[in-house]
Amino acid sequence: MEQVCLRRIHNEDSHDIETFMAHGGYDALRKALTEMTPEAVHDEVRASEMGGRGGAGFPTAMKWNFLVGAKGEPKYVLCNFDESEPGTFSNRIIGEEDPHLLVEGCALAAYATGCSIIFIYIRGEYFLAHERVKRAIEQAYARGFLGQNVMGTGFSVELYLRRGAGAYICGEETAIMNSLEGKRGYPRARPPFPANEGLFGKPTLINNVETLSNLPDIVLNGGEWWKNLGVNEGAGLNIYCVSGHVERPGAYELPMGTTARELIFDHAGGVWQGRELKAWKPGGASSAILPADMLDLVLDFKPVMAAGTILGTAGVVVMDDRTCVVDAALRDAGFFEEESCGFCFPCRDGTRVLRMLLERVRRGVAAPDTMDLIEHASQDMMGASFCGLGQFAPWPVVSTVRNFPKEYEAHVLGKECPAGVCPMDGAEPDEHVDRRTLQEMLVAQKGKALA
Amino acid sequence: MATQPAEVAAAAYAALARDIEACAREPGTTLDMLHAVQRHFGYLEPRAVGMAADALGITKAQLYGVATFYTMFFFEPKPPVIARVCVNLSCHLRGAQEILHELEEAARPDTFEVEEVMCLGLCEQAPALLVNEEAVGLVSPSEALAKVQAQVDASSDGE
Ligand SMILES: Cc1cc2nc3c(=O)[nH]c(=O)nc-3n(C[C@H](O)[C@H](O)[C@H](O)COP(=O)(O)O)c2cc1C
Numbered sequence: 001m002e003q004v005c006l007r008r009i010h011n012e013d014s015h016d017i018e019t020f021m022a023h024g025g026y027d028a029l030r031k032a033l034t035e036m037t038p039e040a041v042h043d044e045v046r047a048s049e050m051g052g053r054g055g056a057g058f059p060t061a062m063k064w065n066f067l068v069g070a071k072g073e074p075k076y077v078l079c080n081f082d083e084s085e086p087g088t089f090s091n092r093i094i095g096e097e098d099p100h101l102l103v104e105g106c107a108l109a110a111y112a113t114g115c116s117i118i119f120i121y122i123r124g125e126y127f128l129a130h131e132r133v134k135r136a137i138e139q140a141y142a143r144g145f146l147g148q149n150v151m152g153t154g155f156s157v158e159l160y161l162r163r164g165a166g167a168y169i170c171g172e173e174t175a176i177m178n179s180l181e182g183k184r185g186y187p188r189a190r191p192p193f194p195a196n197e198g199l200f201g202k203p204t205l206i207n208n209v210e211t212l213s214n215l216p217d218i219v220l221n222g223g224e225w226w227k228n229l230g231v232n233e234g235a236g237l238n239i240y241c242v243s244g245h246v247e248r249p250g251a252y253e254l255p256m257g258t259t260a261r262e263l264i265f266d267h268a269g270g271v272w273q274g275r276e277l278k279a280w281k282p283g284g285a286s287s288a289i290l291p292a293d294m295l296d297l298v299l300d301f302k303p304v305m306a307a308g309t310i311l312g313t314a315g316v317v318v319m320d321d322r323t324c325v326v327d328a329a330l331r332d333a334g335f336f337e338e339e340s341c342g343f344c345f346p347c348r349d350g351t352r353v354l355r356m357l358l359e360r361v362r363r364g365v366a367a368p369d370t371m372d373l374i375e376h377a378s379q380d381m382m383g384a385s386f387c388g389l390g391q392f393a394p395w396p397v398v399s400t401v402r403n404f405p406k407e408y409e410a411h412v413l414g415k416e417c418p419a420g421v422c423p424m425d426g427a428e429p430d431e432h433v434d435r436r437t438l439q440e441m442l443v444a445q446k447g448k449a450l451a
Numbered sequence: 452m453a454t455q456p457a458e459v460a461a462a463a464y465a466a467l468a469r470d471i472e473a474c475a476r477e478p479g480t481t482l483d484m485l486h487a488v489q490r491h492f493g494y495l496e497p498r499a500v501g502m503a504a505d506a507l508g509i510t511k512a513q514l515y516g517v518a519t520f521y522t523m524f525f526f527e528p529k530p531p532v533i534a535r536v537c538v539n540l541s542c543h544l545r546g547a548q549e550i551l552h553e554l555e556e557a558a559r560p561d562t563f564e565v566e567e568v569m570c571l572g573l574c575e576q577a578p579a580l581l582v583n584e585e586a587v588g589l590v591s592p593s594e595a596l597a598k599v600q601a602q603v604d605a606s607s608d609g610e
């Protein structure tokens with residue numbers, strides 16, 4: 001099967017420049033700089049119809065258009081290597097096993113969009129990937145693929161590698177810029193958009209590691225070729241990360257548009273230990289928890305959105321029939337509470353409220369109207385949160401209420417966990433649901449006070 | 452690490468000064484400077500933070516204000532080994548709680564500390580943890596403890 005980003009990772013010393021170049025590495029950069037104008041590179045990306053792999057699927061070529069018209073120097077490429085969405089690890093594998101592919105992709109993006117400085121911002125916990133990318137950059141400079149007058153073509157570009165220090169929000173496209181500028185990683189209001197006023201106030205192209213790593217093959221083989229690698233109207237290949245209760249967890253680079261059933265059963269070996277599938281998630285913590293009867297969903301941005309959730313980072317998590325969905329939702333709720341940056345109240349308070357409501361469900365002390373409370377709090381957060389974190393944080397929780405209502409009824413009304421996972425010990429959690437906060441949120445949206 | 456002999460501390464400050472100087476030549480290196488402080492001192496040692504703040508042309512308070520936003524920085528001395536155990540969904544489904552329990556039982560202030568952390572991007576190796584800078588995954592609780600213990604032993608050999 002055709003592979004693009006993961007084609008070389010099993011080669012011995014795949015991260016070294018010699019291995020990379022023995023397998024066609026930096027050919028695309030040479031081709032672009034010597035045979036193609038920046039516009040021609042841009043045209044191939046347009047033909048590829050690639051959607052960004054950072055989560056939103058925004059058309060890459062269109063994002064590049066914004067840069068071309070933007071005023072201000074220098075212009076920056078910012079490679080988003082913050083990869084912190086639970087269930088997602090594709091960028092890490094590229095960074096560890098094929099860091100030169102990323103370096104080449106960054107250089108191509110800079111050439112095509114007229115940028116002279118590249119930053120790669122990698123999450124602080126990725127020690128090995130940082131080490132490998134750092135070495136790749138040094139090797140690329142030494143061979144003249146970065147720096148002044150690249151390969152004697154007159155094109156010059158600098159590449160800096162920077163580490164984060166533990167904050168999921170710093171993957172958000174404006175928070176990452178504040179972080180790089182040495183500030184706390186709060187998101188910024190948009191507009192101004194990064195393409196006009198981004199890093200250090202200058203025009204900035206921000207793309208994900210996987211988005212950039214596809215560029216060399218698009219340049220070498222053409223955007224049309226890349227696009228045709230997809231199935232079910234999907235464009236190109238996509239790295240699906242599979243984890244949880246499957247036989248073969250891992251990163252699978254497959255045609256965009258592969259169904260969840262094919263991914264989980266044909267590629268990842270199916271549910272582990274011969275168990276049945278109970279629930280699954282298509283795209284990291286920010287996506288919904290879905291029932292088994294939605295397995296034929298086509299895993300591409302549009303079809304997943306049409307089904308009411310997001311493909312996001314395509315971090316697919318599989319849960320077997322012994323899983324309790326309340327317990328699963330609580331893990332995601334705990335993640336968002338921990339990672340909320342605290343800048344705006346719907347998210348800061350809402351993530352806490354959702355987590356505490358679930359804690360009460362799990363203990364068997366939830367109020368009978370808990371499902372309504374979850375629904376209302378979720379809608380408030382989706383509508384009123386300042387950035388994507390708070391807007392998507394309720395999805396794993398509210399989706400379990402909607403998709404698995406019987407489980408909630410059993411917990412809340414029957415005081416019983418059908419899967420036998422939750423403690424259901426009748427103990428009041430140490431902290432109380434902050435009724436006042438919750439009430440304010442509900443009043444704000446529904447004009448409805450809590451009893 | 453709190454009670455370093457004077458010459459060890461002096462060497463650490465000198466090494467840090469070189470790292471800070473290198474950082475200061477390039478844009479966007481605030482976090483890298485803080486990482487350098489933590490690398491040399493095991494935590495954000497106040498005098499060292501002051502050196503970084505001076506190089507950045509901001510006050511120490513401002514730099515602490517930045518540092519406290521991020522979870523990887525420590526503000527007090529730590530044991531030589533930190534075990535960061537992921538407790539998010541994919542790891543939870545494959546036994547993160549058992550690992551956490553096993554490690555917490557064995558942790559001691561002079562050997563290692565256990566931290567519950569959010570997804571480490573090692574989900575295909577769940578249950579996963581970081582032992583200092585080493586990624587560890589697909590392990591039973593006792594295997595996880597052995598990995599931690601090995602680093603604790605290595606750190607005391609090095610002293
Ligand atoms: C809370 C939050 C966290 C995000 N984290 C990441 C991340 O770690 N990596 C990433 O590439 N994009 C992340 N994104 C998406 C970025 O904002 C941005 O859309 C993306 O980097 C653009 O790259 P692309 O066009 O190549 O997809 C995050 C968004 C939000 C709202």
Ligand code: SF4
Nearest residue numbers: 341343344347387390
């Ligand atoms: S939605 Fe959450 S993460 Fe985003 S700005 Fe508000 S508090 Fe911060």
Ligand code: FES
Nearest residue numbers: 537542571573574
């Ligand atoms: S969920 Fe544990 S490493 Fe991702």
